[in-house]
Amino acid sequence: MIVRKEDKVIVLGMTGKQGTFWTEKMQAYGTNVVAGIHPKRAGETALGVPVFASTAEAVSKVGGDVAVMFIPPSAAREAAVSAAAAGVKLLVVLTEHIPAQDVMAIHAAAARCGTRIVGPNTAGLVTPGECFVGIMPAFVPSVFKPGSVGVISRSGSLGTLVCLNLTRAGIGQSAFVGIGGDPMLGTTTLDALRALDRDEGTEAIVIVGEIGGAMEEAAARHAAAMKKPVVAFIAGRASPPGKKMGHAGAIVTTQAGSYAGKRKALEDAGVLVVDTPRQIPEALAITRNTSR
């Protein structure tokens, strides 16, 4: 899930307002956009690339490793399932508020087709100095700069703040992996942590988590066995206990998803957990000087 400038990127919904705005930003930054998809504008050229009626057609004509969706919730299931069926290896689902049962269908199709989903409700992926896929301000030099710290974030806005704090402290990033804010994600904190652990360009990792779910706890178990230092910030300590999801939901996930539980799991695994985002650069300096 670390995007490279050679990766061929197909943009679903490229000709819409947001699709156009962000595709131009991606192209200007260095992303290899090879095609756009729009059923009614097939055959046209937009933003310098051909527009096809379907992802399958684009893949067969110009190839495609990665697809990114600027597609409204009501059409997201069909677009994602057909992109997976077209053989795209990595599908970045930016769409927020996709009906949960459609999200399940998207994940089921991805599993059948061997497609990795990032998202839904992700802000995307950034490889600073190389390319980005999604809706992150990769092109704002005060936020991102190339380096060796990998950042994993459920939130786009908070992930942006964390990268900004790193960059200001002179710490560049090897990759930003936005995993998304939905409860059912194709790529979890653990998946991203494993990928960054394997990545040769990454020397340390920052996990930007949130209350709810059990992803940080699962990632903590892996972090305990890692050589690379890991620092974490978990948002939601001051949030009132959730009103939603009474009854049966609680017993299915068999965990509370509380701030305290996540912090303890991470700290028990040797991860340094900070209180505010500004403390992250200093925490990285400490963990890098402490042998694990």
Add this chain to the structure above:
Amino acid sequence: MNFEEYAAKSLVLAPAGIAIPRGVLCRTAAEAAQVAAEIGPCVVKAQVPTGKRGKAGGIRLANTPQQAAQVAAQILGMRIGDYVVERLLVEEQAKIVREFYAAVLHDTAACQPLILFSTEGGMDIEEIAAAKPQAIRRLNVAIDGKPQAQDIAGMLAGLALGAAEAQVAGTLEKLYRAYRSRDAELVEINPLAQLADGRVVALDCKFTLDDAAVFRQQEIAGSAGAEAMTALERRGAQNGLKFIQLDGNVGVLANGAGLTMTTMDVIRHFGGRPANFLEIGGEAYTKSEIALDLVLSNAGVKSLVINFCGAYARTDVMADGVVKAWHKLKPKVPVFFSIHGTGETEAVALVRSELGIEPYDFMEDAVAAAVKAAQ
């Protein structure tokens, strides 16, 4: 969104072919008496979109129309949780032999639907899970498929359901279809009762519609129970904004759930108390004008943090909305900005020139200043 029992039974269970008791929705004690005269001994049930109605005294038996009128008068106007009872379901009494629990819901860990069944009906599922976890049977279903008869039979094996087994199995299949066709987040029958006459009937139902699926569930979405909200929260909801009023005095306006929560956390970190949660991330980032109005309408607010970190949300668009609202509302409370990310150069320039305010470099500094100002 949660549905009241009557709506859940009539809109979700009955159309799926699941048996429910005869019953009528009533708004007055007189109506309740009239219904009782028609159907005989009855149960009078408060209709509010929340649990624990029985424990709160909101469910009572009545054997005569007079009794029905009496208990109806007692229940109407009662407060249960955050709700005041305005409607009653008057239902025929059931002769219960056994009570079961049945539900279909999202298993978010498996990314699949999950059918739950237990012979320990009547209790909350949390209580069953704590007291007798082995009494809960589970069946995951592939979203593109449907539960197979042999899988349901396997799920019910060894539970000694006897003559009720076929009806229970049928109910679970129907409940699964209802979950799929109605975009349920949760549909729960508790209790699912085996009656003296042998029938298996849904005596209560909880249905939560996936908020994200409202666009394709228009025919039922309007029947959802009203959510308990403060006046300001309701105004936020009417404008498509998730606003949660809290008891603190530092107002928060930030974009994205993660950054908003973090802003609240940092307020706490510096010894302050946040006055609200307000999400203007995603498409809502263009609504900063109404958002600011909401935050400032909260009487407890003594200072305000505006924390923008633009990814998708353009800070220049958000700052423009804030400036416009500021000129209109002319607020007296001190405000502290931190602005970064997409559009930050334009946004910072706008706040500087229009409001004469210099944004802080670090959100922590903006928050610390706001906490101090609120004291």
